[in-house]
Amino acid sequence: MxxxxxxxxxxxxxxxxxxxxxxxxxxxxxxxxxxxxxxxxxxxxxxxxxxxxxxxxxxxxxxxxxxxxxxxxxxxxxxxxxxxxxxxxxxxxxxxxxxxxxxxxxxxxxxxxxxxxxxxxxxxxxxxxxxxxxxxTLDEADPDSVLNALDAMVRRLESRDDAPSLTLATLEGDRWELHGGGQEVSGTREHLAQWLAHGEADDLPAVPAWS
Incomplete structure (x- = not known):
């Protein structure tokens, strides 16, 4: 394109x-x-x-x-x-x-x-x-819009010193390494986006919430 x-x-x-x-x-x-x-x-x-x-x-x-x-x-x-x-x-x-x-x-x-x-x-x-x-909810957004949300939240976390080192992988095949990579967290785009937006989820590392 x-x-x-x-x-x-x-x-x-x-x-x-x-x-x-x-x-x-x-x-x-x-x-x-x-x-x-x-x-x-x-x-x-x-x-x-x-x-x-x-x-x-x-x-x-x-x-x-x-x-x-x-x-x-x-x-x-x-x-x-x-x-x-x-x-x-x-x-x-x-x-x-x-x-x-x-x-x-x-x-x-x-x-x-x-x-x-x-x-x-x-x-x-x-x-x-x-x-x-x-x-x-994000589940009803266009799939490309959810990917935009993930990209934006990853960019923001990369700019923050208080964000942990993480590797994010979606079931759709996307992958990001935050601050050089670290603990891998995987799931659907919507699941990872909800976690990064709220800053917390069961059994997942805490990250600065989107605001």
Whole structure:
């Protein structure tokens, strides 16, 4: 798959995952949105944080391309802010082809390669949905989106000194070595993603949880 066709495919998948989350939070009343998510934060805070990350990733793309980031008025309402962040990020993603192949997009303490930027945003969306929704889990995400989530969490753990040395292997054939490799943990993509997202699981090493 060429870079252009991959970008188009990734953006289409991001649109589907983003629309699913938008549908879920739109259907929630304020009482449910203010209730705790599975990671302890309110759902409203999770959505607002996801929106802010979308704005930040868009700004990082523009910075890497040498463009002046567009000033955007950030709405107070978390739902509206999330939708606006999707629009702003989609516009920035359309400018990814301005970046050289070896460009680094600095985001949340990680240097992203150009081809990983949209996958990073997909990961953020599906992992947020995973802690917000009472009816949707990572099992229902596109398999490639779960792989994006794993890639993003592995990149984050590689950047952290408090993450253990591990070897991760999925039944689907993916493999990562964290900090040079260590104890091997294997399972389905969804099982490993849930463990890395929450930071703990029965009989598995503790890792810094995704947030």
């Amino acid at each position: 060429t870079t252009i066709s991959r970008l188009a495919s990734d953006l289409s998948r991001l649109g589907r995952e983003s629309d699913m989350l938008d549908t879920i939070v739109t259907m929630m009343g304020d009482d449910l949105l203010d209730a705790p998510s599975t990671d302890g934060r309110s759902r409203r805070e999770v959505v607002a944080t996801l929106a802010d990350s979308g704005f930040a990733l868009a700004a990082a793309v523009d910075a890497a391309a040498g463009n002046t980031p567009t000033d955007t008025a950030v709405p107070d309402d978390a739902r509206v802010r999330y939708r606006e962040s999707n629009t702003v990020f989609a516009a920035a993603a359309d400018r990814l082809d301005q970046l050289p192949d070896d460009a680094a997009v600095e985001h949340a303490g990680v240097a992203l390669q150009r081809d990983d930027v949209v996958g990073q945003r997909i990961a953020e969306v599906v992992l947020a949905n995973n802690v917000i929704s009472r009816v949707w």
